[in-house]
Amino acid sequence: MAETTGRHDQQEVAAWLREAGHWPDGATRIREVETHISRVFVGRDIVLKMKKAVRLPYLDFTTLDKRRRYCERELEINRRFSPQLYPGLATVTRDADGSLALDGDGAVVEWLVKMRRFDDEAILARVAETRGIDDGLAGALARMMARAHRRAEPRPAVDGARMIGGVIAQVDAALHEVAEAAAVRARLKELHGRFADALRGRGGDFRHAGGSRHLRPQAQETAARDSGLRRNDEGSRNDEPSREGEMGGAGSIRRRHGNAQ
Structure with missing residues (x-):
């Protein structure tokens, strides 16, 4: 065609x-x-x-x-x-x-x-709002996330410091005219300089996945980013539903994901 x-x-x-x-x-x-x-x-x-x-x-x-x-x-x-x-x-x-x-x-x-x-009422964010996330559901979510990361291809050659630095540069460029963001931009650069050596590319913790994990019933990724941004640090990506879950009354997601890995 x-x-x-x-x-x-x-x-x-x-x-x-x-x-x-x-x-x-x-x-x-x-x-x-x-x-x-x-x-x-x-x-x-x-x-x-x-x-x-x-x-x-x-x-x-x-x-x-x-x-x-x-x-x-x-x-x-x-x-x-x-x-x-x-x-x-x-x-x-x-x-x-x-x-x-x-x-x-x-x-x-x-x-x-x-x-x-899928049913909008089955979205985990909605479940958290209406009836909360119990230990059984938190455990199922943690196990699903752990399985997804085990299947994802490790990228040990990723330079984590350089990749995160590129993301910070994008944020800096996007917000350079926003006066209220000056302190945040400076803080990001300061933290990157402090922890650059600890970024975990060489340890195999970067996986070829992508996107953000939020409160949804399936691990939904995205290709709407460049290949560098799809190489994610396992800990940072899996913290996203943990943070959202804590706001929704499911503080056990983080602990259960650590146990499921």
Whole structure:
């Protein structure tokens, strides 16, 4: 199939995806969630994610081919951890008469990551809010996280100090005109200088994973970052649900994850 690209196509595609009649899952209402890099369209049984045609210091989605490659990479990474949630990719195509179609035979105008929708009430953040996270659920989460890290490929050659320094440089560049952030920027640099020698790349604690782990029922990763940012320190990534869990009344997640490793 031939491929076309352009920002105008994205606006047209987004408007088309908001119409429930175009969806194959019988949806009667489409909910859209927008971030700085994606538009996520939530149907009845499936979810379609479109990457915005943007360029940032850590990603470049500006062409259709680049968005295709990022979609493929996201699918590859996420299927390692949550294969049941990621059935594949989808395309929006343009038929000969100019109309759009989902996975049609015409020219591809946009690539999408296709996901299975799960019950919003099952999101762990919602569970923490409504009934709390008991020891059984905290233990299950810790074991899942430990299994995910055991499966992830170690990257012993990663220079942890250099990688974290690059992230701090991005934060510094983004906030250099924000007066209120001056103290935070200085503190980040001071801490990096103090602990650079202790960063654990040589010990095998960096794994090829990516994204952030928050209070969700599956370990959901992302390829919407450069390869350096997907090489994560195991301790720092697994602290994220621990911190959120403590705010939700589940302070045992951190301890149980340590025991599960």
